[in-house]
Amino acid sequence: MEENSKNNNPLAPVVSKLINVIILLMVSIIALIILFAVFVPAPTPKVEKKMEVPIPDKNGLFTEAAKQALIPKDTTNYWSAPDAATLDQDPNKDLIVYGKDLITHTSEYYGQNGKIFKSSTNGMNCQNCHLDAGTKVFGNNYSSVASTYPKFRARSGAIENIYKRVNDCFERSLNGKAIDTLSKEMQGIVAYMKWLGKDVKKGEKPIGSGFKDLAFLDRAADSEKGKTIYFEKCQSCHQVDGLGLMNAEKTAYTYPPLWGKNSYNDGAGLYRMSNFAKYVKYNMPLGASHNNPQLSDEEAWDVAAFVNSQTRPKKDIKKDWPKIEEKPFDHPFGPYADGFDEKQHKYGPYKPIKEKLEAMKKRRRVKYKFKN
Numbered sequence: 001m002e003e004n005s006k007n008n009n010p011l012a013p014v015v016s017k018l019i020n021v022i023i024l025l026m027v028s029i030i031a032l033i034i035l036f037a038v039f040v041p042a043p044t045p046k047v048e049k050k051m052e053v054p055i056p057d058k059n060g061l062f063t064e065a066a067k068q069a070l071i072p073k074d075t076t077n078y079w080s081a082p083d084a085a086t087l088d089q090d091p092n093k094d095l096i097v098y099g100k101d102l103i104t105h106t107s108e109y110y111g112q113n114g115k116i117f118k119s120s121t122n123g124m125n126c127q128n129c130h131l132d133a134g135t136k137v138f139g140n141n142y143s144s145v146a147s148t149y150p151k152f153r154a155r156s157g158a159i160e161n162i163y164k165r166v167n168d169c170f171e172r173s174l175n176g177k178a179i180d181t182l183s184k185e186m187q188g189i190v191a192y193m194k195w196l197g198k199d200v201k202k203g204e205k206p207i208g209s210g211f212k213d214l215a216f217l218d219r220a221a222d223s224e225k226g227k228t229i230y231f232e233k234c235q236s237c238h239q240v241d242g243l244g245l246m247n248a249e250k251t252a253y254t255y256p257p258l259w260g261k262n263s264y265n266d267g268a269g270l271y272r273m274s275n276f277a278k279y280v281k282y283n284m285p286l287g288a289s290h291n292n293p294q295l296s297d298e299e300a301w302d303v304a305a306f307v308n309s310q311t312r313p314k315k316d317i318k319k320d321w322p323k324i325e326e327k328p329f330d331h332p333f334g335p336y337a338d339g340f341d342e343k344q345h346k347y348g349p350y351k352p353i354k355e356k357l358e359a360m361k362k363r364r365r366v367k368y369k370f371k372n
């Protein structure tokens with residue numbers, strides 16, 4: 001009777017089910033704990049950064065050296081050009097040295113009184129934009145030319161070798177004539193670039209290559225504000241009229257032009273606002289560098305807007321960007337596939353354009369996947 005009443009307890013099956021569930025839960029929790037212990041790495045202990053404490057002098061003042069010690073040291077491993085001493089063993093030494101001279105003193109070969117061609121360029125030197133003969137960190141250097149060319153470039157819609165890329169700058173930045181690929185001059189320029197990049201692995205871009213990134217403004221760049229900056233910080237060298245200043249012998253520019261008939265044309269890299277702003281932010285006024293910039297981000301964008309609103313030679317660029325959807329956000333000439341107008345492409349704000357272009361690119365990729 002007692003047995004029976006126990007078995008007939010209507011709650012018994014529920015209780016036993018509950019116990020099962022509880023056991024299952026506990027087992028899962030234990031399993032989870034074990035999983036975590038095994039697979040989640042223990043957090044690495046935080047190494048406390050040691051700040052060097054500057055010591056004040058007896059008057060309680062900090063010396064320059066003490067102040068310097070407070071600035072955190074940049075220990076990044078930036079690219080630097082190969083040691084010139086390695087040239088001595090190079091069978092190409094003479095050609096490489098000749099190439100470097102062409103980059104540094106381009107005008108003496110192709111300028112107004114050029115030894116090779118008179119006035120086949122605007123008289124600028126490659127080095128005016130590729131600083132320190134193309135070796136300055138974030139100074140538009142040539143560190144990754146040898147490692148990344150030949151490569152596909154959307155501007156021409158074709159695979160370009162180094163010769164083509166060098167001639168691009170002759171025709172656009174130097175607003176001049178392309179030079180013969182087989183000439184000793186072209187061979188020298190390319191030999192020099194290959195020597196500069198000889199320790200860079202194929203396909204790689206070392207740290208410090210090209211330009212350093214610069215954040216967008218959330219407004220359009222303002223050429224009126226840029227004008228003020230130009231007259232405060234640039235005109236002392238580049239002159240009031242922006243036309244630069246030639247040396248006394250008229251063989252080269254002491255201060256290169258920023259606009260006018262001897263400047264880069266509107267198909268050149270610097271005519272794109274982002275290139276100009278990045279170049280200037282980390283290299284101008286002369287002496288500025290990526291770890292010692294002199295301009296704020298706003299000043300760099302605004303002065304870019306001012307300079308790139310002045311007159312300069314035109315290039316026939318109808319064949320550029322054969323796929324209009326690949327035009328970069330700051331390419332200032334339509335037609336465009338993204339729906340933004342020429343003015344916004346030229347002066348910004350760029351963020352909405354860039355986001356739209358990225359979304360369009362993603363969609364193209366998905367489509368491509370489905371087709372194949």
Ligand code: HEC
Nearest residue numbers: 124125126128129144145165166169170173264269270275
């Ligand atoms: C007015 C400025 C200017 C001058 C002068 C100039 N360049 Fe350039 N060059 C640029 C800019 C800007 C770029 C980068 C453009 C870009 O990425 O869109 C560039 C890119 C290059 C590149 C490709 C670099 C890379 O890593 O992809 C080579 C090679 C080059 N220039 C060679 C030359 C040579 C050779 C001369 C002289 C005959 C020269 N440039 C003169 C502005 C200039």
Ligand code: HEC
Nearest residue numbers: 127128129233234237254255256257258280284285286303
């Ligand atoms: C102290 C003189 C000096 C000042 C100030 C100066 N620059 Fe320059 N700038 C130069 C020199 C010199 C070069 C060429 C560098 C070389 O060949 O090594 C140059 C090159 C350039 C170039 C590339 C070559 C060209 O002519 O297109 C640009 C762009 C430029 N400067 C913009 C500016 C801007 C913008 C400012 C003001 C924010 C400025 N510079 C202030 C001396 C100066």
